[in-house]
Every structure is written in C-alpha cells, then in structure tokens.
Amino acid sequence: MSAYDESRPAVEAQGALIAVDGQGRITLWTEAAESLLGYSPSHVLGRHLNDLLPAPAFLGALRTEGEWVGTLEVVLASGKKRSLSAHTCKATATVPCHGLRIVHLAPVSAVHHDDETDQALLRWLFDRAPVALSVYDADLRLLRQNAAMTRVIGVPEVERRGMRPSQLLPGSAGVEWEEELRQAVERGSEVPDREVPAHVVAASERDRVYLTSASPLFTASGRTIGICAAVSDISERQRARERLVLLNEASTTIGSTLDVLTTAHELADVLCPRLADWANIDLLESMLHGEEPGPFTGRVALSRAAFKSFRKGAPETTRQLGEIVFYPAHSPPVRSMAEVRSVVLATADKATRAWLAEDPERAARFRKYRWHSVLVVPIAARGAILGVAILLKKEPDIFTDEDRLLAEELVSRAAVCLDNARRYTRERAAALTLQRSLLPRTLPRQAAVEIASRYLPSDTRSGIGGDWFDAIPLSGQRVALVVGDVVGHGINAAATMGRLRTAVRTLADVDLPPEELLTHLDDVLTRLREENENPDQSGDLGATCIYAVYDPTSQLCSIACAGHPPPAMVQPDGTATFLDIPIGPPLGIGGLPFECGELSLTEGTLLAFYSDGVLNMRGRDIDHALEELRESLLTPMPSLEGLCDEVLRRLLPARPADDAALLLARTHVLNPDQVAVLDVPVEGAFVSSARSWALQRLEDWGLAEFGFVTELVVxxxxxxxxxxxxxxxxxxxxxxxxxxCEVSDASSTSPYMRRALLSDEGGRGLLLVAQLTQKWGTRHARRGKTIWCEQDIKADRLACLASLALA
Incomplete structure (x- = not known):
C-alpha cells in the first residue's frame, strides 16, 4: 500500500479510472486511482468495490445498463474521508466484456464552484432569459417560473405556485402534457420536443401553439426531485407553415377540371374557412361564355359563380348561382378591378358605409351577421380582368397584410386556372384534330405479328398529349413496334409527337438497330429543343420511347427503351411477366447511350406496349397498376381487338386523366418451308450454282414464273x-x-446505285435490281450487312393473268 500523496493536483484534476466486472470485483486500478485514493493495485485488485466505496445507489447502478452520476463519501488509505464525484458507464469493446463497467472518480474540488456566479446565473434565468421556464416538484406542482413564462401565459408566478400543468392548460392537451411529465419524473428521462396547442390568458383572442420540452432534475446522488419545462411560442411559425400548406393544397385542388364554375367553387373552398368566414366569387359574364374579357367602365355586371360560408349563423347567400349582380363604379369591387389591386375595408370605413348604403339588403346582412372586415381581391390573369373575390370576417377578427398577400396568391393561381378553362374548349378541339391526323388510322397487316391498337385522348383535366404508336414493316418480313410519349399536353406536344413519329419511320426505313435508332431520335429531339423559339418551353421538351424489332424467321425480338415503361409479355402457356430489358434515359437528354435487349419468342407470344397513361397512376401505386395490367392481359378474349377494349375498361375510367396508347402484338413464325438459305463460298464460279439453286427453290414453291427476275437479282x-x-x-x-431475296456478307461497306455511261462495262447492277423489283435496300448488323430486294408476287400474278386474258 502506498501513502496518499495530496501534492499531485494535475493527476487529481484529471481523475482516476477503475474497472469492475459483472460481480462488482475490481479488475483495473490505474496509477491515477492509486494517487487519488492511496491504495496500491495489489491491495485492491480482485476485491469487491463495496469494500472501498460503500454507497447503495452507486452499487445498484453498477448492475444496470445505464449511466450513473453522483457524489460519494470515500475513506482514503490514510484514514481520511473525502467527497469524490463519480461517473459509471458500461464498457465498449470489440470483444465480449462480460458486464465490465468503467468508473471515473474525481475530487469534487476539481469542479470549481463559484456561489456568486451561480446566483447571477439563476437571477438571469428567472428575470431576463428569453426562454420560458417552469420548475415543478416530483408531484408536478409548480415551484418556480421565470419572467419569460409569465409573459407567455399571462399568469404571474404567485398565482400559479402549487398548480399542476393541466390546471393551466385545460382540456386533453393539458392532461396529455402532464402525463408525459409524470412519466419523465418516474423514469428519469427527458421529454422530447412536441407541439402543444393551447388557449392561455395572455393570448385570449386566438389559440396559440407552443413548442415544449422538459428535463428531470437530479440530486447529487442521482435521485429525481423535480422537472424543468421549457416553452416557446411558435404560433407565428405554425401559421406560416399553415399558409405554405394552404398554398400547396391550392396548387393541387384548384384547377382540377377545366370548368369555370368548378374552378370558382374550388377557390371558394380554399378561401373559406382557412382565410375567411365567408367567400364570394363573381366573374364577368364574358368569362362564362369563353370570350375574351373586354374593358369595362361605369357599372359592372358580374355573375355569381361560387360562394361559401363557415361560421354558424352566416348565410350562404341570398342570390342564386349565375344571378347577375350590378356593382356601381365607385364600389370596392369595381375599384379593385379597375386598379388591379386588393382592397381591405372595415365596416367603420367611410367608403364601406357608402357601399352598404347603396344596398339596404346588403347593409342589413352586415349588421345581422356582424361582418367586421372585408377583403376584395381582383381576379386577373394574363393582363385581363376576369372578376373579383370578396372575403368577409366576423368580429373581432380582421384581415392582416399577411392574409391579404396569401389571398392574392391563391386568387392569382385560381385566375390562371379560370382563364385556362375559358381557352380550353377551343384549343382542345384544334389539338385533338391535329393529333388524330398524325396517328395511323389503321395498321397494315403484318406477316410477323397480329396487331391491335387503341388511343384514348385525356379528359378536360389535361387536354390531349403526345402519346403515339406505330407498326412499321421492315425488310425480311420483320416488323418494328413503337410506342412513345412526349412530355406535356396540348398542341405543342401533338406537333412534337408528329415530328418524332415521322423521324422514327424514316430511321426505320434505313433498318437501323433499335439502340442506334433511339440515339438518332434523341438527336432529333435535341435539335427540336434548340430550334424552339420559346426558351421557356424548350426545357420541358422531352419524350420516352420503346422500339422493338421482331423477326418471324429467327423468332428473335430486339428491344431498346428510352425511359419508357417495360412491355408485358404473355406466353402461350398463360404466363404473364414484364420484360427485364435495359431502360435508358428519356429522349432529349443527349450524350447518354442506349442498350438493346434481345430475347427469343415462342410462336403465339403476346407483347403489350403501352404509355404511362394506360396505367392511370394518379392516386394509386405503380406496382398495383402494373399488376392490374398483367391480370387484364390474361383475360380470355376471342380477338386482340376485344382484349384491347378489356384492358382499357379495367385500367382506365370513362374519362382518363392522361392520354393513353396501347399496342398489342401476337407473334407468328414463318414455316421452315417458306425460308431457304444457301452458304456462298467466295468464288466467282459459284454464281451460276447460286442461280440454279434459286430457280430450284422457286419451282418447289410454285413460283417458276418469277425465275427470270429472281435469277438476274441473285x-x-x-x-x-x-x-x-x-x-x-x-x-x-x-x-x-x-x-x-437477301444476300449477306461480313463487310460493312454499303453499295449505292449509280447510272453507268455507255462506255462503262459495269455499274448497272443495282439500277437493274431497282427496276425489276418493288423494293430494295441495305440493312446493317453489328457485323456486316444485308442487301435485300422484294417482289410483289400477288400483284405480278394478277398482271400476268390480265395479260393472258387480253391475249
């Protein structure tokens, strides 16, 4: 045992660390502990800590998971007693510690106590601190409250002393708050921040919202003796948040339809009761007929479009919807429209009294229902006055500047929707005509697939859009299946759709692979954006597209996707899935690559290509919409046309919110007897053998009359x-x-048709092929190319029969 040395203040100030195991036996005794207590490690290691530090609360804390902080009376090795500050916690390590606890001891004298400073701090907390504080005992009776709390609640400390929290905050909010404080005292835990609505004496005119929190008060031994609650008045912040919520609600509620009266009612519903006790929406008559609002002078006739009241005893209105109301030139509504500014009035104002005097019925209503404050907001959009919104409040409330600004913002948003509704019918008819003229009226019959399609324009919520579909015949009896969707609605979207559809058809004629075609289409949309004269709209110019090529000979389907929903596939055995294909970025982003997926399809496989309008995702989860689409494709139907109708019936309402395009294709396979393949060695002498082989195949197919042309082409x-x-x-x-007839080789060099001179020995081959066949062209693969030409044998046979009949 070493003597206790009191001449080491640096070590004492730092404190000592002790470790004990789960049974309370000492397993670590540092040099600082020996210096602080005077016991050597050999004297204490393995002994129970109770032998040195007999404190029940402290020893009980060692058997718990939590921390303990307090003061202990310790007997030093020299026989002296000394007060030490103790802090115990659970040890953390990367290996199991079997309940190991760490104890930190330090002299109480190491913590500097200045009574004069403490008293000054207490005086500041209770007299000048901006945070409102209340101190309760363990039974939740008020002991102290500072001056800030008195200002918040309006009740002095002498009147509140001994009261419980629920006595100050009557109702469920006060009871819940008191119960949370009681549980915090029992557990010794803090109460996190929470918002408490209350009606207190200091704010008798309206309810307030307070942000509250609380922390228990402990003695030096760790016993809970009370709790301190902090309160902040966040009513203004809460009202500001409510205004933002109201604006967000208005942006989604007002203008849900393109109907003038419905939009006016939506505006009234938003204004009342959130902002006013009564709201009235009056519009110019020309608005209701879809005409351009003209200038007005003198008395103005307005039509009652919507109204709503909130408080009990307030009337809806004495006038009917659609009734004409005449306002004099000097009345607040006409003055507000003429000056295009809001007017806030009180019934005591001279102008308001004169306005009321002109209509005894109006004045009687104001007196009967105690209307106290009036707010008149002009409804204006795109430089035109459409009408006026009149808001009223009952005593004692008045309209503030914040109320006026909020009402102006709400009415301004509604005004744009009202003007849109007026313009909608005219614009929609023109846009719908344009879009239908750009879509295919009927899809041509394809040997590779059986096709059915549908297009549905959207309802008045959105107008028409830029959805399109197409089925393009390609060389080798292949077919390209396309579905796209241009961002936005209206004539601009329809025009962009027409350009993209034309570009797809042009690029398909070149027989580009799907991923290359989308790359070129992305360039087309990027150029359209650059050429757009309206820079505000060019940023919204974008589209999605899916392009698939199916070959009935090889039964392979190559698909590339640009931000479009993946197609669904229903196999002949009834299994329905969504294809797992690479999905590239939407068109118009530029610079990003597209990938192509390839899969082999069984004959009779059904492919469903669709735009996102088919899913009708407004108000429902996309996974649910996709599952409903998958189930609808499994509906037994005698034809694809009937299946198209069934899919749209199950997924879309009578008037869809977005335009929708649906393309169904059931795959066919060419019989092996319809295809003949010959590997050609690179030898000039083999050309005659190729001609003979081709003539033999024609004889097998019963097409010997086409041998001459086919022989020349081959x-x-x-x-x-x-x-x-x-x-x-x-x-x-x-x-x-x-x-x-197709000839493929591994070279990527493309031939071109030219006109040979009389003296040239060659150069007439492709010109001859083009003249003898209906179509010819080149398509490139990842390795090599294919030159093809096509003869219309049905037309040629009819021509032969006609010539024979004439002969």
Whole structure:
C-alpha cells in the first residue's frame, strides 16, 4: 500500500479510472486511482468495490445498463474521508466484456464552484432569459417560473405556485402534457420536443401553439426531485407553415377540371374557412361564355359563380348561382378591378358605409351577421380582368397584410386556372384534330405479328398529349413496334409527337438497330429543343420511347427503351411477366447511350406496349397498376381487338386523366418451308450454282414464273458480295405474300446505285435490281450487312393473268 500523496493536483484534476466486472470485483486500478485514493493495485485488485466505496445507489447502478452520476463519501488509505464525484458507464469493446463497467472518480474540488456566479446565473434565468421556464416538484406542482413564462401565459408566478400543468392548460392537451411529465419524473428521462396547442390568458383572442420540452432534475446522488419545462411560442411559425400548406393544397385542388364554375367553387373552398368566414366569387359574364374579357367602365355586371360560408349563423347567400349582380363604379369591387389591386375595408370605413348604403339588403346582412372586415381581391390573369373575390370576417377578427398577400396568391393561381378553362374548349378541339391526323388510322397487316391498337385522348383535366404508336414493316418480313410519349399536353406536344413519329419511320426505313435508332431520335429531339423559339418551353421538351424489332424467321425480338415503361409479355402457356430489358434515359437528354435487349419468342407470344397513361397512376401505386395490367392481359378474349377494349375498361375510367396508347402484338413464325438459305463460298464460279439453286427453290414453291427476275437479282447481288464483300456470304430466299431475296456478307461497306455511261462495262447492277423489283435496300448488323430486294408476287400474278386474258 502506498501513502496518499495530496501534492499531485494535475493527476487529481484529471481523475482516476477503475474497472469492475459483472460481480462488482475490481479488475483495473490505474496509477491515477492509486494517487487519488492511496491504495496500491495489489491491495485492491480482485476485491469487491463495496469494500472501498460503500454507497447503495452507486452499487445498484453498477448492475444496470445505464449511466450513473453522483457524489460519494470515500475513506482514503490514510484514514481520511473525502467527497469524490463519480461517473459509471458500461464498457465498449470489440470483444465480449462480460458486464465490465468503467468508473471515473474525481475530487469534487476539481469542479470549481463559484456561489456568486451561480446566483447571477439563476437571477438571469428567472428575470431576463428569453426562454420560458417552469420548475415543478416530483408531484408536478409548480415551484418556480421565470419572467419569460409569465409573459407567455399571462399568469404571474404567485398565482400559479402549487398548480399542476393541466390546471393551466385545460382540456386533453393539458392532461396529455402532464402525463408525459409524470412519466419523465418516474423514469428519469427527458421529454422530447412536441407541439402543444393551447388557449392561455395572455393570448385570449386566438389559440396559440407552443413548442415544449422538459428535463428531470437530479440530486447529487442521482435521485429525481423535480422537472424543468421549457416553452416557446411558435404560433407565428405554425401559421406560416399553415399558409405554405394552404398554398400547396391550392396548387393541387384548384384547377382540377377545366370548368369555370368548378374552378370558382374550388377557390371558394380554399378561401373559406382557412382565410375567411365567408367567400364570394363573381366573374364577368364574358368569362362564362369563353370570350375574351373586354374593358369595362361605369357599372359592372358580374355573375355569381361560387360562394361559401363557415361560421354558424352566416348565410350562404341570398342570390342564386349565375344571378347577375350590378356593382356601381365607385364600389370596392369595381375599384379593385379597375386598379388591379386588393382592397381591405372595415365596416367603420367611410367608403364601406357608402357601399352598404347603396344596398339596404346588403347593409342589413352586415349588421345581422356582424361582418367586421372585408377583403376584395381582383381576379386577373394574363393582363385581363376576369372578376373579383370578396372575403368577409366576423368580429373581432380582421384581415392582416399577411392574409391579404396569401389571398392574392391563391386568387392569382385560381385566375390562371379560370382563364385556362375559358381557352380550353377551343384549343382542345384544334389539338385533338391535329393529333388524330398524325396517328395511323389503321395498321397494315403484318406477316410477323397480329396487331391491335387503341388511343384514348385525356379528359378536360389535361387536354390531349403526345402519346403515339406505330407498326412499321421492315425488310425480311420483320416488323418494328413503337410506342412513345412526349412530355406535356396540348398542341405543342401533338406537333412534337408528329415530328418524332415521322423521324422514327424514316430511321426505320434505313433498318437501323433499335439502340442506334433511339440515339438518332434523341438527336432529333435535341435539335427540336434548340430550334424552339420559346426558351421557356424548350426545357420541358422531352419524350420516352420503346422500339422493338421482331423477326418471324429467327423468332428473335430486339428491344431498346428510352425511359419508357417495360412491355408485358404473355406466353402461350398463360404466363404473364414484364420484360427485364435495359431502360435508358428519356429522349432529349443527349450524350447518354442506349442498350438493346434481345430475347427469343415462342410462336403465339403476346407483347403489350403501352404509355404511362394506360396505367392511370394518379392516386394509386405503380406496382398495383402494373399488376392490374398483367391480370387484364390474361383475360380470355376471342380477338386482340376485344382484349384491347378489356384492358382499357379495367385500367382506365370513362374519362382518363392522361392520354393513353396501347399496342398489342401476337407473334407468328414463318414455316421452315417458306425460308431457304444457301452458304456462298467466295468464288466467282459459284454464281451460276447460286442461280440454279434459286430457280430450284422457286419451282418447289410454285413460283417458276418469277425465275427470270429472281435469277438476274441473285446473280447481281451474289456477284457484288463475292467481289466487294467479305466472307462469310449467305443467300436467303423468303416466300410469303412477297418474294424476298437477301444476300449477306461480313463487310460493312454499303453499295449505292449509280447510272453507268455507255462506255462503262459495269455499274448497272443495282439500277437493274431497282427496276425489276418493288423494293430494295441495305440493312446493317453489328457485323456486316444485308442487301435485300422484294417482289410483289400477288400483284405480278394478277398482271400476268390480265395479260393472258387480253391475249
């Protein structure tokens, strides 16, 4: 045992650390502990801490998970007693510690106590602190409250002393607050911040909202003796938040339809009761007929469009909706419209009394229902006056400047919606005509797929949009299936849709792979944005698109997607899923790549391409909408046309909120007998063998009369591939409604048609092919190219029969 040394203030000020195990036995005794208490490690290690620090509350804390802070009376090795400040907590480590606890001891004298400073701090807290404080004992009876609390509640401390919190805050709010304080005292825990609405003496004119919190008060031994509650008046902040909520609600509520009267009623519902006890919306007659509002002078005739009252005993109105109300030139409503500014009046104002005197019935209503404050707000949009909103409050409330600004913002938003409703019918008819003229009237019959489609314009909520669909025949009996959606609604969206659809058809004729086609389409939309004369609208110019190419010969389907919902697939066995394909960015972003997914389809597989309008996601979850689409595609139907109607019936209301495009395609497969393939060695002498092979295939198909043209075409295309292409070279004939001849090679060089001079020995091949067939072209693959040409065998046979009949 070492002697206690009191000459080491630095070590004492720092304190000592002791560790005890789960049974309370000492496992760590630092040098600082030896210096502070005088006991050596050999004397104390393994002993129970109770032998050195006999304090029941402290020893009980060692057996809990929480922390303990307090003061202990300790006997030093020298036999002297000394007060020490103790702090115990659970040890943390990366390995199990078996209940190891850490105890920190420090002399109480290490904490500097200045009674004069403490007293000055207490005087500041209770006399000058801006935070409102109340101190309660353990039974929740008031002991003290500072001056700030007296200002908040309006009741002095001498009157509140001994009262409980529920006695100051009557009702459920006070009872709940008192119960939270009681639980905090029992557990010794803090009460987190919470908002408490209350009606107190200091604010008798209206309810207030307070932000409250509380913390228990402990003795040096850790016993809870009371609780201190802090209160802040956040009523103004709460009202500001309510104004923002009201503005947000108005942005989603007002203008839900493009109907003038409905919009006026929505405005009245927002203004009353949040802002006024009574609201009246009067509009110019020309507004109701969709005409341009004209200038007005003298007495103004306004039509009663909407009204609403809130307080008990207040009338709705003595006039009917649609009734004409005449306002004199000097009346507050006409003055507000003429000056395009809001007018706030009180019934005691001279101008208000003169206005009331002109209409005894109006004056009687004001006296009977104690209207006290009037706010008149002009309804103006795009430089035109549409009408006026009249708001009234009963005594003793008055309209403040904040109320006026909020009403102006709400009315201003509603005015735009009202003006939109007036313009809507005229614009929608023109836009709908344009859009229908840009969409395909009927889709051509395809050998690769059976197709059905639907397009539904949106209702008056949105107007028409930029959804489109298409089915484009490609070479080799392939087909391209397209569905797109332009951002926005109206004529601009329809015009952009028409441009994009035309661009897709043009790019499809070039036989670009799906991902390359979307890249070019993205460039088209980017150029359209740059050429847009309205810079405010160019930022909104965007679109989504999905482009798929199905080959009935190989049964492969290649799909590229630009921000569009993935297509659904229903297999012949009845399994319905959504395709897991790479989804690229929407069109118009620029610079980002698109990827192509490829899958093999069984004959009879149903593919469903759709725009997001089909999902009708307003007010419901997208997963639920997709599941409903999947289930609707499984409905047994005799035809795809009936399935289209069933899908739209189940997913869309009678008047959809957004325009919708739906394209269904059921895959077909060409019989192996309809396709003939020949591998061509890169030898000039093989051209004659290729011609013979082609003539034999035509005889097998019963098309011998087309042998002459086919022989010339095969000879030219195979010769070019051998001479200018690269191995491997392949010849393929496809027999369906048309006769298709394709020659593929590994070279990416594209041939072009030119006119040879009389002295030239070559250069007439492709010109000859173009003249002998109905179509010809080149399509590129990831490796190599294919030159193809197509003969319309049905038309040619009819021509042959006609010539024979004439002969």
């Amino acid at each position: 000879s030219e295309l195979v010769t070019n591939a051998i001479r200018y292409g690269r191995a491997p070279v392949q010849l393929r004939l496809i027999h369906d409604d048309t006769l298709i």
